[in-house]
Every structure is written in structure tokens, then in C-alpha cells.
Amino acid sequence: MHTIDIITTPAEMLDLVQQAASWIKDPAEFVHWTDREFKFQQPISQFVEGSHPKEVFLLREGGVSIAYAELHKNRFGWVIARVLVHPEFRNQGYARKIMQACIEHVFQTQFVVSLFCILDNSPAFKLYQSLGFKALEKYPDQGLQRMSLISSALVSNPTPLQTA
Template sequence: MNLINLRNKKLLAEYFRRDPFLHLYSLGDLDNFFWSKTTYYGVLTGKFVDKVVLVYRGGEMPVLLVLSQPGQIEKEHINQLVQLLPDQMYAHLSPGLETLFARDFSIQEYGDHYKMSLENPDPIFHTSTKNTIPLTKDDLPDINSLYQLSYPDNAFDPRMLLTGQYFAYRKGGRLISIAGVHVYSATYRVAALGNITTHPEYRKQGYGRAVTARLCQNLLNGVDYIGLNVKCDNQSALSLYESLGFLILAKYGEFSLKKRG
């Protein structure tokens, strides 16, 4: 069965909703806010799609998402996919799939990550969010300053401020903690948290917990699925998210891929 470019949102959404937390980014990127930057490849069988992967071109480098249950994506599908991919990209791959790209790409690893899903929102509503504030484009200089100092390898896209899903804490007028989203769709009722950080001088004092809880409280007014990605060895972040009601759902790896030759 051949991989083809898929542009039927209804069929794609049905496929991603079979495993919504695993495919949270791909489902949210069906939203018109992201749609023009996406390319979905998959197999079409009658009125159903399968083995769907996403190439997202919204940043400096394309991002490939190949996320699946064990055995779902096979070597023949990767061999077809390789012919359709850009020469260089960042990639999120389910465990073991990176070996199927090794013949055609040089691969640099960026570590194992967990996908987490919000399963119990009770702790979020029992967390004080006093003095947390929403952010707008007017806050962009302060946002960039905090990220440069505290999270230089962030994937912040200023356009995401338009979603209204960025919250922060200021102390003495200084932005010291922030939580936002990588993906948000009211249409598809999903959100992926991201770009969460606290100034090094103010960590372990509850500010990150407060802004993350405020963000989730706001999101729960309009979405059904809230998830996030976190590096497996980031124990402080894992502990925070678990204390807020998130559970580990799946494991995947992050890589950069560059075509050989």
C-alpha cells in the first residue's frame, strides 16, 4: 500500500482520535491556525486512513512526527516515506523507528522523552494561582529575555501568544515564570503544553506550579485532551507534572536527521 499526501481533515481526525494523546500534536495541527504548515502522509484504504505521519514546517527546520504503536509502522512504509521527506529535519520517533532511517539519514540523538497526559485535574484546581497573569504580544520583550536566560533551547513561536494560552508570574515587575502551549485547538479540543520555565533564582518556590496550573485551568474550559512532552531524565519537571495529575503515556525519541550523500 502506497503512502499518499492526505488532506481530508475528517479522516485524519478520526485516525488521530483513536490514540489522542499519542497524536496530540498531529490532531491539533489540523486546526486552521497550523494547517497551512502541515503535510500528512499515510495509507488510504476505502474510507479509512492508517500509518499517518506528519511533517510540520512552522519553524526554522521541518519537524517529522512518526508515532505509533509497536509494529504499526513497518520498514516498507519508511522506505516510501524517505522519498517524500526534506533533506534535513528534526524528528519525534517511537522507540526503534530510528533504525529504519539509518540507511538514508545520518542521525543525531537528543534523548528519550515521555508523552504525558492529564488524567486527574483535581490537583490543578487545588493549586493556588494567585497573582498569575495572562500574556500578550506586548509582553514579548520580557518573554524573550526570560527564555534567553532560563531556557535558551526553547521552541517558542511568538505567534502562539495569539491563542491566549500563555500565563506568567511577575515579581517586582520582573517576569520570572511562564507556561504556554506548543499546540492549541478549540476546534479539535486539544492542547500540548510547552515552553514552561522559571528563572533560575526563583525555582523550587512554586511559581512553575502556579503558572502551569493556571494554564491548565484555562484550557479545561475548552479542550478535552491536555498533554505534554518531557525529557525522561528531567526529574524535577516529571515530579511537578505528576503532582498536577499528569501520567506517563508513552515514550519516544527526539533526533535530527540529515540525508546522506
């Protein structure tokens, strides 16, 4: 049985991002997890500077950390970032589980959640589409695709516009 913890304290978040980063063994995968501005094996203290998440999600099974994801708040609203599954547990549905937990958490208070996918990360892109995310604008100079998911509660019960 798995558990998903939501961590909000900076010290714990730093420990967890260091743990998750240690799961990455090659530079190409590192770019898929971060973006092109960071360098493989760059000190985590530099990596997180200026991009602190509001919450970190950690999926564990039997006390073993299996999957990691971050929630950020920015001009796009809530943004899911840095989803990663430990290499020994990939292709077993854990990325989907942690994504669903993030989505459900955001949808408790908001109607839209976004993310940015590296353009050549087709496994992640397919996962996000299967969860209902729609591709929006591309940022080719950064190698990113913005994607968003709208809560079914908003779609099925839209608030009528007030007219004067």
C-alpha cells in the same frame, strides 16, 4: 502577591520568550526548556518560527517576572510548553502555580491538556506527575515523553455513548 497575565499578541509574546530565554545560562538547561532541534543562544526569531504559541502565561510578583509558560494548539489539542522559572525564584512553587493556571485555563473549555517532557528532566516529570499528568507514549528518537491530564469534570460526569 503574584499575578498571572495571559498574553496573546505576537509582539508581546516574542518579547516575553526573549526575556525567559535570557534566564537560561547553560546549554543543558536550554535543551530541557526547548528540545534538541534548537541551539543554545540561537536567535529567538529563528527559535519561535513555526512554533508560535496561542497564549503565553507570565507570573509576576511585585512587577518582577518570575515564571513563564506557553499554550499551543496542535493535533494533541491544548499543549503546555516551555515552562520556566527565573533562577532566583526556583524551588518556591512557582512552576506549580503557573502550571495550575494553564490547566485551569484549558479546562474552562476543554477536558484534556497535554505536554511533552524531555526524558531526562526528572524534576519536571515529578512536578507533572504530582499535578496528575499521566505518562503516555515515549518518543525516544526525540528524547520526549508525552503526558496528558484529563479534567475531573469529564471523569466524574462522563457523557454516555449514544447507541443506534
